Amino acid sequence: MAMAGDAARTVPPLSLTGPRLAGQEDLLTPAAQAFLVDLHRAFEPTRQQRLAARAQRQARFDAGALPDFREDTRGIRDGDWTVAPLPAALQDRRVEITGPVDPKMVINALNSGANCYMADFEDSTCPTWENLLVGQRALRKAVTGQLDWMAPDGSKHYVLDATSKTVLIVRPRGWHLDEKHVLVDGQRMSGSLFDLGLFAFHNAAGLHAKDRGPYFYLPKLESMEEAALWDDVLAFTEVRLGLPVGTMKVTVLIETLPAVFEMHEILHALRGRIAGLNCGRWDYIFSYLKTFRRHRDRVLPERGQVGMTQPFLKAYSELLIQTCHRRGAHAMGGMAAQIPIAGDPIANEEALARVRADKLREANAGHDGTWVAHPALIPVAREVFDEKMPTPNQQQVRREDVAVTRDDLIRPSLGTITRKGFDNNVEVCVRYIAAWLDGQGCVPIHWLMEDAATAEIGRAQLWQWLHMADNGGGHLHLDDGTPVDFSLFDRALMTLPSKLADRMKLPGGSKINEAIALLDELTHANELVPFLTLPAYERLG
CATH class of the missing domain: 1.20.1220.12 (Malate synthase, domain III)
Incomplete structure (x- = not known):
């Protein structure tokens, strides 16, 4: 008679359920698969605990509780400490472009003249199996300088500029997302661990040899414990891939309302490898909505009226600057989502004027850099930051004038619904x-x-x-x-x-x-x- 343990042992350690794609064996080699299995087994239980804690916290908010600074971590907030020194490649990040990981975008972004390119496996990439593997392959070729792409109709050939100095930063998916095409011990793998793990396995050594990291953006964290989980994952990865501990540097997006109350704690949890925090404004607004979904007194007006001058968003961005600069980290600004308006020069200039005003607000407030979604906005953002930030960053701007309270961060907004x-x-x-x-x-x-x-x-x-x-x-x-x-x-x-x-x-x-x-x-x-x-x-x- 077969024992239960015998049946369990028949489950393959890793199985791929996605469509078989040409060339996937070059990415998902036996060694790469073994590394992914080890990541899953080491960290999946803790990931599930962290997701359960999110649900429990939201239940308290639904019952009427309000987010607040943690009493049990007051010592971290009051303590005198700083993060590890920043590498040379991340000292000046005044303009960063973001976008998906298809080959054309990767080439255009790295050729754009931006200081950094955030290659995004998360909000701007639909995680089809093909998109993920095409993206991993494109980034692998980009790291070695071998990426090119031909338009399907043969009209244009895109090639990486060998002189580009744009720094690559990769954003994996958030902790909440699974990768259903990869099963480990019969269980879906974390999308976060798959994206970061596969990229690091193939590219960490090459990037480290060039003093280019690897570097990552970490999305949608809600607590210091989630940050500590990432720190454990990165340390594990460094040891397994033969890198000095602390080689991998990260920037954390503060794009959830619970996280804004734990910025010191998140920096502290990642203090050996964190380069900065970013104002992920759109997800932050979404998180405000989600956190207060049952609170009638905190309903926001329509999206177009929820700008960064709204008191709760102004408080969030200024507290982020103050927190980062106190700890020796960058305070990155948010996204300009505008794209050029073809055929209407007046409307296009009005849109660019809104971008200039937004970037001027960020630079004057003390941000060390900003995001754009389109290459045409890079000169606009750069002009503003070059004028207002002649040094590589503004960490000398401490914003001692900022005194943000819990109520400031959750203040209701005025406006209407049209x-x-x-x-x-x-x-x-x-x-x-x-x-x-x-x-x-x-x-x-x-x-x-x-x-x-x-x-x-x-x-x-x-x-x-x-x-x-x-x-x-x-x-x-x-x-x-x-x-x-x-x-x-x-x-x-x-x-x-x-x-x-x-x-x-x-x-x-x-x-x-x-x-x-x-x-x-x-x-x-x-x-x-x-x-x-x-x-x-x-x-x-």
């Missing part, structure tokens, strides 16, 4: 979801580069606005007095296809109906789904 704003949320959500389901992670919509973070704002706002009446407070209203109810939402959904007359020309046009159905399902659900990409991922092949 019919245009409501309908725009519906349209952007549907169009982005459709493109995502079709394999595209960043999509130009109304001259903004939308990614998962911006779509999440619209999706979470719709849910919150529409479910407020369920909490006994009655319906919210548009600025013209119209109740914000499900009949308003249903009409917006039903009329959307007629507004998208040329929808088959849009990214993901064939998925519009499926996207409408998914947004309808998520918005009518009694509970706000934590991340849009969780149910959407299950619909990918």
